[in-house]
Amino acid sequence: MTTLVVVRKDGVSVIAGDSQSTFGDTRLAAAFDSASNKIFQVGENHIGISGSAAHDLVLQSALRKRKKLDLSNRVAIFDTFRQLHPVLKEEFFLKPDEEEDDPYESSQMTVLIANPHGIFGVYSMREVYQFERFWAIGSGREYAIGAMHALYDQLDAEAIARSGVEAGCTFDINSALPLTLYSATSKVA
Numbered sequence: 001m002t003t004l005v006v007v008r009k010d011g012v013s014v015i016a017g018d019s020q021s022t023f024g025d026t027r028l029a030a031a032f033d034s035a036s037n038k039i040f041q042v043g044e045n046h047i048g049i050s051g052s053a054a055h056d057l058v059l060q061s062a063l064r065k066r067k068k069l070d071l072s073n074r075v076a077i078f079d080t081f082r083q084l085h086p087v088l089k090e091e092f093f094l095k096p097d098e099e100e101d102d103p104y105e106s107s108q109m110t111v112l113i114a115n116p117h118g119i120f121g122v123y124s125m126r127e128v129y130q131f132e133r134f135w136a137i138g139s140g141r142e143y144a145i146g147a148m149h150a151l152y153d154q155l156d157a158e159a160i161a162r163s164g165v166e167a168g169c170t171f172d173i174n175s176a177l178p179l180t181l182y183s184a185t186s187k188v189a
Helices: 054-064 074-092 141-151 157-171
Strands: 004-009 012-017 021-023 026-028 039-042 045-051 109-115 118-122 128-131 134-137 180-185
Touching: 004 045, 004 109, 004 118, 004 141, 004 157, 012 039, 012 045, 012 109, 012 118, 012 157, 039 054, 039 180, 045 054, 054 074, 054 109, 074 118, 074 128, 109 134, 109 180, 118 134, 128 134, 134 141, 134 157, 141 157, 157 180
Parallel strands: none
Antiparallel strands: 004 012, 004 134, 012 180, 021 026, 039 045, 045 109, 109 118, 118 128
């Protein structure tokens, strides 16, 4: 459970997230967790994951093992996650089953990516979206999306992202401050 957001405005890509982990009815606040940051960096990419806490180290390890990592556009991200899926199953013991009638095996995670090329979302069956303005994932996503929508025209990218996470943390019992935030500026073509 989490609130993770991405925002893109005026050539700036931002990712931000809360810092609380939840285990059933027990929450682990940032003050008690030496690894409360839910966002990690690989090259020019900042990545946040919603789903099992186990995904964090698994995805970090799998992505860092890749000799050439391209997360610059939808097709490149799709190809990367398609190639990662068998690795996640074979090396990390991912259980890919969700619903019996699903058309594809699941990677069991939802991922947000912010980099100089834009902001992206990857869903459990490797669906990849590139967002123009903002998006959020996790249990606090509805609150974050509403806040970011209301403030998009008034604030810069970092302030919009901060407001989204703060809204998620205010109303979602599975999200809590402090937040972490990273930004990147666009590459000039």
